[in-house]
Amino acid sequence: MRTFVSVADTGQFQHTAAEMAITQQAVSKRIAKLEGDLGVRLFTRTARGTQLTIDGQVFLPHARELLRAEQRAVDSVRPGRRPLRIDVINRRTAPAALLRDFHRGYPDLQLDVLVLDDSGVDVAIAAVRSGSIDASFRAVTIPARRLPDDIKVMRVVDEPHQLLTGPAHKLATAPAVTPADLVGHRIWIPGILPGTEWATYYNDLAAEFGLAIDPIGPNFGTEHLLDVLADSATLASLVGEQTRLLWPTHYDLRRIPLYDPTPVYPHSLIWHRDNSHPALATLHHHLASIRPRRFDTGIWMPAWATRQA
């Protein structure tokens, strides 16, 4: 592929051969093989070089893109100067949106967002300490005094929860509901694994208000959840206000605000004191520049979250 691009650029097999430190015949073979595999002619051979066919002209940008993709792939794991690596709890909640904003603001910064699956905040902290990731958006369930010295934490955004129901649900027409209204209703939040801070949060929430939250159902994916909710009169779910969910329009799901109090989920950024990745500083700058919605009254969050300020 690289050979093809080079020949397209130089217009001559010989130049490419010199450039790549191989013989002209080897270049000829490579191009012939590529043409054979694709089943089309890429160059017209003339007496003083080569010229791209129309197929070749169409193929060229794709070939370049392929090489760029390869470069990005290699760079993503290159020890030393690799892209900033940030873990999020999933790709739909507020921190993911935050990172999309960040990327929009600094499109030149290389960013790798990953989901460290099946892991709690302790795993994220370990990953940050080991240097394998640069930062993590998490709810920090651990008291500040028990955090390692080299780990820094900053509260970034509080995400209010809403009730998610299908049209047939008894609460579907309510303009807003309180946690007390949810007593006796089944709340289903599948895909939350025990040991993660999600589970801690919802367990605490359930205990506080006497709710029947079922966080450990089998997880067949978000589509399945929405599928079930759309048809159910008894089942509802809780979602963050900024959480993006896409469902077929005929599903007619509703998001109903919660109040008195509003449960909010506390997202923090975790990073290592000594991490000198330049993009990390930029991220801090960006997070400081946006004014996060913070709530003081009328909300609920677990005791471990309020203690953090």
Next chain:
Amino acid sequence: MRTFVSVADTGQFQHTAAEMAITQQAVSKRIAKLEGDLGVRLFTRTARGTQLTIDGQVFLPHARELLRAEQRAVDSVRPGRRPLRIDVINRRTAPAALLRDFHRGYPDLQLDVLVLDDSGVDVAIAAVRSGSIDASFRAVTIPARRLPDDIKVMRVVDEPHQLLTGPAHKLATAPAVTPADLVGHRIWIPGILPGTEWATYYNDLAAEFGLAIDPIGPNFGTEHLLDVLADSATLASLVGEQTRLLWPTHYDLRRIPLYDPTPVYPHSLIWHRDNSHPALATLHHHLASIRPRRFDTGIWMPAWATRQA
């Protein structure tokens, strides 16, 4: 790469080996080589399979993207069902913008836009007839009666021209100018090759109003043109109203409307009568749905363009 993705998905070397019809040892070697080349461990080997390391988790989406890019590259030249292939005269004028709109409207349609360089409308017509491209946006300088029967032409958009000057130019502060005002000024439009319909258009324009248009200067790229214009008191250029040009903000170039009459450039779509590419029909539908700006009075265009209606 494919092997890596497969192992990441299945979690076992053996499954991948069966899937790819090779032995487990071969898979092991491939992964070991990839890890060696990258310089990082991608999997942690356990007694009952493998698990992605954090590096592996980061690398995985890049690997998938690489495979997708390869697929697109191969598809782009696959005889038979390949993406719709459309030629434009360059990537900045109105037809290019039109195609961006089209792509926004139908993001699932695969589209390959190319610039058949150094070629006039006759080359485009030949390419359309041979089937190597599906359509071309061109100014058709050939009388309708001399077009082959199997070639269809539709006038798509008329693009008014504007004067482009630097801040020091004598006409820079004029709110609008007429072609007559340009007599005696040097107009520079580099990169227009003789034989193309661009050259025909500007020659006709120069002849009509007695202008000193210099279309055949050496072409060092758009940046160079803007560079020179920014500092010149005597040189100006002509650009289409919808033509996208990006210049450094401190350049302070100006686009000045032309009137009495406004020279407009006629873009037509050329395609083959028998071309049954489904996306071509969609393109027609899209072009019909947008209401193109067409001008009747106060404009100028070459005789060969007015005759087409």
Next chain:
DNA sequence: TAGTCGCACAACCCGTTGTTGTGGCTCGCC
């Protein structure tokens, strides 16, 4: 018409990558 330039074909050779065979490790079961 001879010379030069540029790509293609043929023969050969070597290194990469596949295969077979085997060993070591971990986990679960009796």
Next chain:
DNA sequence: GGCGAGCCACAACAACGGGTTGTGCGACTA
């Protein structure tokens, strides 16, 4: 705790792909 099952790694060997050298052919030029 011993043993078998499952899974990956290492070693030796074989086959193929892709490189090299040598040569030929067609087109443009003097």
